[in-house]
Amino acid sequence: MRPRALILGGGGLILVLGTMLGVGAWRSGDLPWQQEQAAISGIRAADLGAMSWQLTSHEGETVRPQDWIGTPSLVFFGFTWCPDVCPMTLLNISDWLEDLGPDADRLAVHLFSVDPERDSPAVLADYLANFDPRITGLTGTPDEVAHAAQAFDVTYRRVPRDDGDYTVDHTAGVFVFGTDGRLSSIIDLHEDPQFAVPKIRQALNDEG
Amino acid sequence: MLKLIAATLGMAAVLPAMAHAECAEVSQGDLSISAAWSRATIGTARPAVFYVTIQNNGSTEDRLIGIETPVAGMPMLHETVLSDGVASMPHADQISIAAGETVSLAPGSYHGMLMDLNEALTEGESFPMTLQFQNAGTLTIDTDVVSIREREAPCAPAP
Structure with a gap:
């Protein structure tokens, strides 16, 4: 060869x-x-229609996933003791709502607390009073929160600190659900607003 | 007419300066620190945050190794890290500032976490923060407390 x-x-x-x-x-x-x-x-595959959790809003009302069907919605996971990521997400969402204009009033926006031990409905109300009033806080007993987080396939874990206190690692994206209750998209923490707002618009436009 | 044009031009020059006052800046050795800010807190139970811009004008690396302030019993350096979509906030032992580089402690990245607050932080007030560097030693800067809804320093870095 x-x-x-x-x-x-x-x-x-x-x-x-x-x-x-x-x-x-x-x-x-x-x-x-x-x-x-x-x-x-x-x-x-996340589908609000197939979920069965029950949580309490910061205004003390019972909230079930089926309540959001028929309304495009945003859900994000956080806690009020979080100094950096959560205020940043809340501010991002406030900016998106402003960019969306009057259409934003058709959105249901929820902060889902992954720290039920500290974030009671009253504590959530106190904190959310500082942000866009269209954002609703959700919390529950530790079991209720665990059950609901599992339905969203969301990760959160309590991390002890040196001084005996703790912080919580958690999924940072904002979930966008369409009118049909199905997940439409996820907006990442560092996503450029020029991509975030169209993702929400898509869910709003699918309303038909 | 000329007067009007001059006045308009004058206003145009003044307006941006009014919107963004120049930040306090502190320098020592090769380092300059500026734009130190924090958000107002609701009471003292929740940790506060600390952001700042650090510029290394020298030819050798320096490292931020600690922070100290009278407003918090346990201030620490942290970094927000995203891994598989999950945010965590590990302790940062040190933050490197390479020669000639500028590093910002900023939302979603490095930040100071001020735990065990001695007092609530109120919008419009300020507090001193001392930064410890490996080479440059300690620098203390006045930190502006802004609204819980702010996402940046209330001032522009010095030109």
């Missing part, structure tokens, strides 16, 4: 092997983007 044929043959073999390995990884779902897709599709 001449050297050139050897190189070609070797290259071909590598190509075939590479393709086989690649197909193997693809079929087993091991590729990073596939895992990401799977995670997203899990959340994408």
